[in-house]
Amino acid sequence: MTATAPETGTTGPGPQPPGRRERKKQRTREALVDAAFTLFAEKGFDATTVEEIADAVDVSSRTFFRYFASKEDVALTFQEEQTRAVMAVLADRPPEEPIMTALRRTVVEIARACEAGELGFDPGRFECMLAMMDDSPSLLAGSLEHAQKKQALITNIVAERMGLDPDTDLRPHVVAAATTCAFQAAADVTRRLGGTFSPLSETVDQAFAILENGLNEPSRPSE
Structure with missing residues (x-):
């Protein structure tokens, strides 16, 4: 047949x-x-x-x-699922969308899906992962290593979307690194501080807004 x-x-x-x-x-x-x-x-x-x-x-x-x-590999299956979901959602973003806007909307969508139990995610496991990252230095180290290993994949996808060659252009590498750091910073302050930095999806949105709007803002009003 x-x-x-x-x-x-x-x-x-x-x-x-x-x-x-x-x-x-x-x-x-x-x-x-x-x-x-x-x-x-x-x-x-x-x-x-x-x-x-x-x-x-x-x-x-x-x-x-x-x-x-x-x-550690068992626990990080959740992070692997998140990475695959980010890649799939990013691929469906409009091609004319600026890269940081596309990444911001993608990562926020996945974070909200994790919290709401959408796209196949288990919110109980999501909360468990956040708690374990706070309690286990070894698992946190494994998570950071996992993110580092995936950065090359993100770099290549970003380069393709931007129409750049990552072997000759630094920009895709910077964008990928900034994406990883923004998510990690949001997760870190959510775990440690909570309060105004909760839920994670809103903190992720704030972190990516900082990247999208630019970091070169005055630290204090000029006199």
Whole structure:
């Protein structure tokens, strides 16, 4: 049997659904993530062990390590989902939109989706992640490392959108770095201070507004 590709009119094999083995592996992976976040919420990140996560799913620690290198990797699945969502939403922004405006609206949309449980996000996990970042220096370090690794991807997407070559033009690198720093700054003050810096989506919006409007403002009124 062949299927017609609607965009090109050519024929070829249609997409194949995952087999039983792949479905089982995916269910196991999701169960490990579910169990991990339940334990993280109950006990905290540092007090939760890999053995406890594995036991909650009735698998061995050896099986756990087939899916994740560490419990940090389990926790950072949420951050990975956020990154994928940002890339997808940014790709759908109008091409004529200025780059910082597009990034601001994209990141704010994802932050609001995390808080509201939209786009497939679990708001309980989102709150858990914010709390764990505040309580666990090791997880915070892992989160920053993850963001750094993803910066090259963001740089390339920004460069393509701006029509620039990242090998010869510094601007995409600066934009990508500013984007990462703005989100991290917003998350940091939300975790530590709360109050006027909550919810996170509003603080993210304020942070990107500063970038969008420019940083070169007078620090005090001129005399």
